[in-house]
Amino acid sequence: MGETTVKSLDSRTTPSSSPIAADEGRFPRLRGRAPRRPTIWFEVLLIAVSYWTYSLIRNAVPEQKAEALKNADWIWKAEQSLGLAFEHAVNHAVNSVTWLIVSMNYYYATLHFIVTIGVLVWLYRWHPGRYAAFRTVLFATTGVALVGYYLFPLAPPRLMNGQNFVDTVLVHHTWGSMASGNLKHVSNQYAAMPSMHIGWSLWCGLTIFLLARAPWAKILGLLYPAATLVVIVSTANHFWLDAVGGMLCLSFGFAVSYFWYGSRPHRLPKLVEPVGVVERGGPAPVARPDRERDEAEQVGSGK
Numbered sequence: 278m279g280e281t282t283v284k285s286l287d288s289r290t291t292p293s294s295s296p297i298a299a300d301e302g303r304f305p306r307l308r309g310r311a312p313r314r315p316t317i318w319f320e321v322l323l324i325a326v327s328y329w330t331y332s333l334i335r336n337a338v339p340e341q342k343a344e345a346l347k348n349a350d351w352i353w354k355a356e357q358s359l360g361l362a363f364e365h366a367v368n369h370a371v372n373s374v375t376w377l378i379v380s381m382n383y384y385y386a387t388l389h390f391i392v393t394i395g396v397l398v399w400l401y402r403w404h405p406g407r408y409a410a411f412r413t414v415l416f417a418t419t420g421v422a423l424v425g426y427y428l429f430p431l432a433p434p435r436l437m438n439g440q441n442f443v444d445t446v447l448v449h450h451t452w453g454s455m456a457s458g459n460l461k462h463v464s465n466q467y468a469a470m471p472s473m474h475i476g477w478s479l480w481c482g483l484t485i486f487l488l489a490r491a492p493w494a495k496i497l498g499l500l501y502p503a504a505t506l507v508v509i510v511s512t513a514n515h516f517w518l519d520a521v522g523g524m525l526c527l528s529f530g531f532a533v534s535y536f537w538y539g540s541r542p543h544r545l546p547k548l549v550e551p552v553g554v555v556e557r558g559g560p561a562p563v564a565r566p567d568r569e570r571d572e573a574e575q576v577g578s579g580k
Contacts, residue, residue, distance in 0.1 A: 314549050315401055315408050324397070331419055336465045338426050345430040345467035349437050352470075352516050364434050364510050364517065365442060371511040372443045381508045382451040389474050392501065396481045404488055406549040410534050410542035411484055418476050418530030425522060426468040433469045435513035442513040471522025472515045478505040479527050487543040 356362035372378050393415075400408040435444040446452070478501055485498030509515040534542055 314405050317401070320397075320401065320408075320412075327416060327419075331423065334423050335426055335468055338423075338430070338465055338468060341430040341467060342432070345432040346436070346438060348429060348470075349432040349434070349516075352431065352518055353434075353437070353440070356516065356518065361517070364513065365440065367507075367510050368434065368442055368445075368513045372445055372448070375449065378445050378511065379449050379451050381511050382446050382449065384504075384508050385474070385512055385514065386452060388505075389477060392481050393477050396484055400484065400488075404547050406546040407488070407542050410538045410540075410545055411480075413534040413537060414527070414530040414542060415477070415480050416530075417533035418480060418526045419473060421526050421529050422471050422473055422476065422523075425471045425526070426465070429470050430467040431470040431519070432467050433514050434516060436466060445512045469515055470519050471526050472509060472519035473523060473526075474505055474509050474515070475502060475520040475523030476526050476530075478502040479524060480530070483527075484542075 353362060356364075371381065397408075397412065397415075400411055404411075434440065434442040482498040482500075482502040485501075486495045489495050489498060506517070506520050509520065510517060531541075538545060
């Protein structure tokens with residue numbers, strides 16, 4: 278159990294362990310679906326429609342202002358009881374450095390989308406066998422966040438009454454928040470828990486850390502969600518506990534992907550055969566570590 282056979286050049290069959298098969302042996306209820314080569318137009322349409330649906334549902338959640346402000350007061354008191362209510366101090370300190378806070382405003386507005394799309398493109402181009410699993414993580418993370426928005430409306434710190442937080446977008450006249458300025462009328466201002474800025478940035482960071490080979494890329498991957506946490510606190514768009522909510526949603530996303538594919542996303546094969554090859558009876562893709570695959574390719578090329 279837990280082994281597959283691969284036909285060698287001299288027509289003999291040899292056992293080859295597969296993380297997917299091994300996981301199926303330990304957890305027989307897992308679906309263990311084999312990854313398929315993604316189709317570009319389908320993926321573009323899927324992502325566009327999914328994000329449009331997510332935005333529509335998120336903004337359709339009733340803006341329960343009184344409840345959201347009440348929950349914000351509860352979160353603030355909870356952080357104070359823990360001795361970790363540092364958002365106000367960070368917000369005012371960073372706001373005193375104009376170039377820094379303006380940069381953070383634009384960071385908050387743009388990188389949330391740019392980096393996430395960039396990582397999806399990188400996965401599609403260089404890790405097609407793992408793309409669908411990582412995309413499933415992102416979709417499940419975003420989907421479960423909608424439950425949080427509905428069940429726990431929460432005002433961001435900048436909208437709290439009597440706490441003197443600075444709305445940095447309004448003060449410095451920069452665009453950077455769908456809940457500030459003229460855009461506040463088309464966006465739910467009380468959907469701060471969980472923070473998808475953290476959920477998405479941590480997804481990006483972990484994906485890069487798990488798949489990139491260059492040490493500097495791995496470091497940048499880990500720094501990205503850390504920098505995002507500083508930004509969401511400095512701009513008074515989130516409490517740090519919102520970030521914890523985003524992390525929990527991401528954990529749920531990884532669990533969904535693991536159940537669906539029967540393996541952790543980074544353990545799936547990097548490359549997959551075209552669908553037509555498998556349907557014609559060609560060999561199914563075998564999930565091998567990158568190092569083992571590279572050594573096999575070098576042997577096959579006579580190097």
